[in-house]
Amino acid sequence: MNRTIFISNVTIVNYDQEFIGDLFIREGKIEQLGQDLQVEADIYLDGTSKNWIVMPGFIDMHIHGSAGFDMMDATEEALRGMARSLVKEGTTSYLPTTITQQVDAIEAALKNVGEFVNNEDEAEILGIHVEGPYISTKWAGAQPVGHITEPSIEQFRKWQKLSGNRIKQVTVAPEVAGGFEFVQAMSKEGIVVSIGHSDATSEEVEKAVHLGARQATHLYNQMRPFHHREPGIVGSVLMEERMQVEIIVDYIHSHTKAVNVAFRLKGAEGIILITDAMRAKGLAYGEYDLGGQTVHVTEKGAHLSSGALAGSILTMDQALRNMKQSTNCSLKELVSMSSTNAAKQLKLPHKGYIGEGFDADLVILDMELNIQKTICRGKIVFEN
Structure with a gap:
């Protein structure tokens, strides 16, 4: 009671x-x-x-793991462990996020969330964010390249069914074969379509937005950068009012000045603070796993042996403190970026x-x- x-x-x-x-x-x-x-x-x-x-409690729309657990572990214990650890950083609800992996591993993780029932002492699972495998091999980052595939509406609908209709967000590269059709279909089905791990041109971003894309996954990271003759994804989403942008404000994924650029162009109403954290969050520095790959976690962040960033160990409360320090934004603006914008994106009228x-x-x-x-x-x- x-x-x-x-x-x-x-x-x-x-x-x-x-x-x-x-x-x-x-x-x-x-x-x-x-x-x-x-x-x-x-x-x-x-x-x-x-x-x-x-x-309002923080809503993390993009998080893979925490406290030694990962959503892709596909166990009840992993989801409970994550949910119990996240409340310490003020996160009251979240979207556990998949990684590009073999199909059966993704399906096991989706099914696991579909069957999961939150306890009252845990951060609430609002749904699932599917990140990959429908992305660009050019901007894979820490997503295992060998499992990247072309978008499939049929496969995704199967996954949605497996998850008990809990998929709320998908990260996709719209420019790959079948990408635009996928963006349109998923947008019509009420899923937040986020452009990420993508080589889309400015023109292709415009087309994806026209077809229903409404978000950009971890702005600046693993996407075609800004160029003065081809604004790429970065320039396009910063100027597109219909687009929200996720940002990892850990000063590793984005320089403080880059955070400030986004804040000045998007305003608080256009930014969603995320952690993109992996299982090492809250634990000692050392070696951990992400999508079957070894991740080296040091004071400089989480990296693969190649040097590629592999998620973060950021907490949401630290993201707020960093955002405040970078931009001198108001408390009201922090509420927008840490909670309200995510609730609106996910069409949650009571959060x-x-x-x-x-x-x-x-x-x-x-x-x-x-x-x-x-x-x-x-x-x-x-x-x-």
Whole structure:
């Protein structure tokens, strides 16, 4: 049974408002929001003199693993391990993300998520992000080249069925054979189509957007770069208002000035902060596995032996602190980039906002944006 929670005298921040007030939570939902609320609750959290900030819980749309676990392990234990570790960084919901791999490995991972039921002390799985195998061999990055294939609408529909209709996002290179047809078909089926690991020209990006593509996977990384005579994917998505861009703000995947360029051109409403983390997140430096490849994790990030970046070990709370440091953005803008934009992309009417009737997915932070408490669907699941 969910206990009632009363949070008082805190700075409540949404993408469109910021005020000092109170929150009353019952049965996993925000029941009352205001100032000087008079309610009785099982748990009282008083922010007086603590300078607490309350934001909607973070939504990570692109994450492979954490705490020694990977979505591709295709076990219940892996999904539980990830979900329990993510709440420590303020992530209350996420899309576990596949990697290019042999078909049976992808199918096992999809089926595993399809059968998974969240416990109440875990970050909630909102669906699946399929990254690869429908990508460009030229921009494979850490995606195993040997398993890259042309997009197949038929195969993808089979995968969607296997997953229990839980696939919400797909990363694709639209310029490869069958790519444009795939973009159009999947967009019509309500899936967020994200351009990534792609060599698309500016013109091809324009065509993909016309056919329904609405996102770019980890901006700047593994995509045709900007050139003044061929703006490529980078130039095109930065200028295209219909496109959201994922960014990994760890200062390894993107220079602080590159982050700032994106922020100035897209604004907070056009950016989605992601971690793209792999299983080494939260663990000691050393050697780990990603898609059957050895990844060397050091203070310089996660790399294959070839030197290619292999995901990150970034946490969402660190991504917020880095974004704030890079751009001097406001708290409201951070809410857009860490929660609201993802909720809108995924068409989740009850997430990404602190309002009456919304899911009580909340993160309480101090003034330096360090996590103090994480609340998932009305339950305190982490306390610092």
